[in-house]
Amino acid sequence: MSTTSDLDFAHSGTDVVIVGGGLAGLFCALKLAPRPVTVITAAPLGEGASTAWAQGGIAAAVAEGDSAESHAADTIAVGAGLVDENVALQLAREAGPRIRDLLEYGVPFDRDLEGRLAVSREAAHSARRIVHVRGDMAGQAIITALIKAVRATPSIKVIEGYFAEALLTDGGSVVGLQLRQAGVAISRPITMPARAVVLATGGIGHLYAVTTNPVEASGLGLAIAARAGALIADPEFVQFHPTAIMVGRDPAPLATEALRGEGATLINGQGERFMLALHPLAELAPRDIVARGVFAEIAAGRGAFLDARTALGAHFAAEFPTVYESCISEGVDPATQPIPIAPAAHYHMGGIAVDMHGRSSLRGLWAAGEVSCTGAHGANRLASNSLLEAVVYAARIAEDIGGREFGAASGRIDELPMARNAALGAAQEAELRQLMSGNVGVIRNADGLAAAVRRFAAMEAGASSTAMLNMATTALLVSTAAWSRLESRGAHYRSDHPAENPALADRTMTTLADARDTAASLSDTARRSRPVVA
Numbered sequence: 030m031s032t033t034s035d036l037d038f039a040h041s042g043t044d045v046v047i048v049g050g051g052l053a054g055l056f057c058a059l060k061l062a063p064r065p066v067t068v069i070t071a072a073p074l075g076e077g078a079s080t081a082w083a084q085g086g087i088a089a090a091v092a093e094g095d096s097a098e099s100h101a102a103d104t105i106a107v108g109a110g111l112v113d114e115n116v117a118l119q120l121a122r123e124a125g126p127r128i129r130d131l132l133e134y135g136v137p138f139d140r141d142l143e144g145r146l147a148v149s150r151e152a153a154h155s156a157r158r159i160v161h162v163r164g165d166m167a168g169q170a171i172i173t174a175l176i177k178a179v180r181a182t183p184s185i186k187v188i189e190g191y192f193a194e195a196l197l198t199d200g201g202s203v204v205g206l207q208l209r210q211a212g213v214a215i216s217r218p219i220t221m222p223a224r225a226v227v228l229a230t231g232g233i234g235h236l237y238a239v240t241t242n243p244v245e246a247s248g249l250g251l252a253i254a255a256r257a258g259a260l261i262a263d264p265e266f267v268q269f270h271p272t273a274i275m276v277g278r279d280p281a282p283l284a285t286e287a288l289r290g291e292g293a294t295l296i297n298g299q300g301e302r303f304m305l306a307l308h309p310l311a312e313l314a315p316r317d318i319v320a321r322g323v324f325a326e327i328a329a330g331r332g333a334f335l336d337a338r339t340a341l342g343a344h345f346a347a348e349f350p351t352v353y354e355s356c357i358s359e360g361v362d363p364a365t366q367p368i369p370i371a372p373a374a375h376y377h378m379g380g381i382a383v384d385m386h387g388r389s390s391l392r393g394l395w396a397a398g399e400v401s402c403t404g405a406h407g408a409n410r411l412a413s414n415s416l417l418e419a420v421v422y423a424a425r426i427a428e429d430i431g432g433r434e435f436g437a438a439s440g441r442i443d444e445l446p447m448a449r450n451a452a453l454g455a456a457q458e459a460e461l462r463q464l465m466s467g468n469v470g471v472i473r474n475a476d477g478l479a480a481a482v483r484r485f486a487a488m489e490a491g492a493s494s495t496a497m498l499n500m501a502t503t504a505l506l507v508s509t510a511a512w513s514r515l516e517s518r519g520a521h522y523r524s525d526h527p528a529e530n531p532a533l534a535d536r537t538m539t540t541l542a543d544a545r546d547t548a549a550s551l552s553d554t555a556r557r558s559r560p561v562v563a
């Protein structure tokens with residue numbers, strides 16, 4: 030690996046550029062070796078990637094008695110009618126080979142006494158099939174091993190501390206990127222020609238006021254693909270984790286579901302167990318139902334808390350040291366006090382629409398990992414399927430690109446006319462995040478969504494920085510699709526359309542032009558219905 034500090038991006042020497050240093054990006058780069066590639070990451074390798082924070086592990090039907098068919102069936106059941114069944118089956122079938130690749134790259138997956146891969150069970154999986162590392166350390170172990178492998182691979186050039194803010198196109202093909210230095214208030218955009226661009230920029234959690242995702246998960250990859258004209262699939266489907274710990278940290282630390290498995294209860298500020306009235310399984314109901322229960326208590330002003338005082342009490346610190354540390358460091362002792370919680374944006378099922386090879390609708394553009402939408406998750410993601418999808422599609426993209434000869438990347442690219450100041454207006458960012466959490470979050474309705482759509486359209490049209498422009502673009506795509514889906518399905522819940530509508534069991538396929546049209550018609554409607562004051 031070589032790292033560049035000069036600004037000679039126009040002559041990076043490679044025709045393949047991968048944007049993102051999480052699992053999808055690094056795995057793709059390694060799979061392409063020895064073909065030269067350039068990896069661009071907004072944050073230094075190992076930072077700013079959700080991959081490093083994954084706790085559970087990777088779903089893979091590798092245990093005796095388990096099968097890819099059973100794994101696919103579980104994926105399809107959770108996806109609420111929108112999973113592409115063939116995609117789910119192929120994903121499950123390729124899990125074994127990709128786990129072997131990860132072992133070769135040095136990931137120390139846990140093994141049982143006979144030396145076989147140890148597998149654990151997670152919600153909605155019908156078998157034990159989660160490969161993991163030292164309990165809850167999978168993400169950290171994976172990223173550490175891959176960074177080491179990348180640093181030992183001379184064909185991979187890594188440029189850290191630059192983010193992609195636009196795709197450059199020529200006649201509908203992607204021909205390069207516009208980059209900018211991260212963390213600098215005012216900086217010049219830099220253009221980089223490329224023949225093949227792989228976006229592996231992760232999710233959109235940071236667009237929400239409460240999230241488990243790093244700040245880099247602000248939907249930039251999705252936005253730049255959409256602005257270049259790429260087809261976007263299922264953007265309205267965002268998974269919320271029901272129990273993020275609200276101790277003033279951003280991103281919010283997680284209180285693992287295992288706490289509820291151990292008997293911890295959910296109570297409101299009046300000490301009432303509100304889940305008892307909502308589902309026969311109470312606190313152990315499916316994740317989206319618990320998230321809605323928690324959201325409703327907070328919206329009603331009663332607050333929501335995870336109460337482990339009776340279930341764990343003095344054993345809390347020994348049994349859940351990570352959660353204990355998150356609480357105690359902010360002055361909450363979970364052995365004696367209820368933990369304040371809220372639902373947090375956790376995973377984006379939607380993304381850049383890609384085919385079985387990871388190709389987007391634009392020539393020259395591929396996408397892998399959370400920024401993409403393969404059809405594997407439908408309206409809701411099965412636990413631990415996201416890391417699997419990242420490696421399976423990263424490998425397919427490497428295979429698809431690997432054999433191609435593109436010729437030299439063109440240097441004749443004009444800079445896009447963009448605002449020079451890359452700094453975000455903190456107030457506008459906070460407003461966007463509050464609006465996403467309040468109106469495009471766990472419980473949605475037509476009025477709230479319409480208001481959000483109109484505001485995001487205005488923010489997009491009047492953005493004073495490229496970062497704000499990109500955040501508003503992704504927020505607009507998510508909110509317009511949520512406004513258009515007049516039903517509740519999977520992670521998308523509309524209080525004004527609380528039932529699933531079998532006639533709407535189709536995936537959303539949209540573009541930024543569609544989203545802008547929806548926003549324009551909503552603005553017209555609002556104007557027409559405004560009372561005329563004489």
Ligand SMILES: Cc1cc2nc3c(=O)[nH]c(=O)nc-3n(C[C@H](O)[C@H](O)[C@H](O)COP(=O)(O)OP(=O)(O)OC[C@H]3O[C@@H](n4cnc5c(N)ncnc54)[C@H](O)[C@@H]3O)c2cc1C
Pocket residue numbers: 048049050051052053054069070071072076077078079080081082083084085086087088167168191192193194229230231232241242243245246249250283375376397398399400412413414415416417419
């Ligand atoms: C707390 C937590 C726990 C999780 N646990 C699990 C689990 O147990 N199992 C599971 O399967 N999934 C889990 N997930 C989800 C999973 O971690 C992610 O979906 C997955 O890691 C995404 O990988 P990725 O490579 O697509 O993106 P990331 O790992 O997020 O990497 C994205 C990369 O892109 C960079 N980037 C972003 N924008 C730009 C830009 N514009 N220009 C340049 N670089 C950019 C970032 O800096 C980063 O390097 C969890 C997620 C969280 C937040």
